Amino acid sequence: MADAAATASSTRHRLRALLSIHPRLVAIGVAGGLLSGLLGVGGGVVMVPLLVLWAGYDQRTAHATSLGAIVPISIAGVLTFGLAGRVHWIDAAALAVGAVVGARLGAGWLARIDQRVLRMVFGCFLVVVAATMGIRA
Amino acid sequence: MTVLVLAGVALFGLATGAAAGLLGVGGGIVIVPFLTLALGLSQHAAEATSLVVVLPTAVVASLELRRRGIGDLGQALRFGTVGALAASGGALAALLLPASTLKIVFAAFLGLVGVRLVRDGLRE
Numbered sequence: 001m002a003d004a005a006a007t008a009s010s011t012r013h014r015l016r017a018l019l020s021i022h023p024r025l026v027a028i029g030v031a032g033g034l035l036s037g038l039l040g041v042g043g044g045v046v047m048v049p050l051l052v053l054w055a056g057y058d059q060r061t062a063h064a065t066s067l068g069a070i071v072p073i074s075i076a077g078v079l080t081f082g083l084a085g086r087v088h089w090i091d092a093a094a095l096a097v098g099a100v101v102g103a104r105l106g107a108g109w110l111a112r113i114d115q116r117v118l119r120m121v122f123g124c125f126l127v128v129v130a131a132t133m134g135i136r137a
Numbered sequence: 138m139t140v141l142v143l144a145g146v147a148l149f150g151l152a153t154g155a156a157a158g159l160l161g162v163g164g165g166i167v168i169v170p171f172l173t174l175a176l177g178l179s180q181h182a183a184e185a186t187s188l189v190v191v192l193p194t195a196v197v198a199s200l201e202l203r204r205r206g207i208g209d210l211g212q213a214l215r216f217g218t219v220g221a222l223a224a225s226g227g228a229l230a231a232l233l234l235p236a237s238t239l240k241i242v243f244a245a246f247l248g249l250v251g252v253r254l255v256r257d258g259l260r261e
Contacts (some may be wrong), residue, residue, distance in 0.1 A: 025216040033220030037227025038242065040184025042163015042191045043220070046246075063161025064208025069217030070163045070195035074188050076221035080228035081185030088172075088182055092189035094143045095168065098150025099157070099194045106158020107201035113159070122160055129166055 024055050032066075033073045037080065042070040045126065052119075059115040059122075067107075146176070150190065158198040163191030180236035 028050045032043030044066040051062035081087060110118070149171060157164035165187040172183035203210045231239060 021212070021215050021219065025212070026219050029216035029218075029220030030223040031220075032217075033223030034227040035246065036163070036165075036188070036191075036220070037224035037229070038231050039165070039227075039239070039246065040169050040187040040231070041165030042157070042195060043224075044157075044160070044162030045166055048161045061208050063159075064199075064202040064210075065213045066161040067158070067163075067195050067198045067202065068208060068210045068213025069220060070191065071199055072214060072217040072221040073224045074163060074192040074195060076224040077188040077228050078185075078192055080225050081181075081188060081232070084185070084232050086182050086185035086232075087189050088176075088178060088186045089189070090143075091146065091172065091176060091178070092186045094146040095150035095153070095186075095190040096193050098147035098152075099154030099164065099190050100197045102151040102154025102156070103158040103194045103197040104201050106155040106160075107198040107205075109155075109159045110161070110198075111202065111205045111207055118159075125156070125160055132170075 022055070028055060029069055029073070032069060033076070036070070036073045037077050040077070040081075042066075043073055044070055048122065059119050060110065060113075063110055063118070063122075064107075149175075153190075154194050154197075157191075157194050158201070163188075164194055165191050180239050181232065184231060184239070 028047050031050065032047040034043075035041065035046050036043035044063075047066040047069060048062050051057040051065060052059055055062075057065060078087075113121075153164040153167050153171075156162075156167070165184075168187040168190055169180075169183045172178040172186055173180060178186065199208075199210055199213075202208050234242075
């Protein structure tokens, strides 16, 4: 009887742990999700800096965690845009064939790279992208 | 579309996928301009098509990183699921907004993040 109560309590505890998410992570997910749906991107460009600067993740873990969060976020975007009939499937398939091979390579680099170098590379990437957009606009 | 063009597109996909896996992003920030400028898609079509590439990229990179014990995929999927609700809202807003407005929003967003990062880099 006591055992059953203890099991129930531990199950409840585990369930609560499973459902509990840090409020900052929720806010980061919402920011990434909004941006993703609005602009057709993964949202990592805003989630990675927020995970490092606001949630206290180290650089490597932030990049890996961002990629994980992009999975459910992009599913929602694909469904919404897909139902609206806006996807060019042949272009998407050609890009995706290359991208999945590249993704394994890139993830392998992420696992090994020095974290300070990673931060510099990420910062430069954003600056270059922003400058390119600025010049075009 | 010719086979050669498709091969070129796949090669571009390879480069964006590798960058995405390293940088922890989906790659859409590069794919959307590529689709509008190189392939002539409308802004809306480019965003929709980009997300179809971003999804498998993130899945493959996440599985590889989990195999190597990096990051917390369970936690990421949990707050990402909350983010997914926001993503649906964002996508609906995108479909309702004119393409020119979307382009301006996209450029302004990138500029803000870029300036922030340069400022942080100069402070260090």
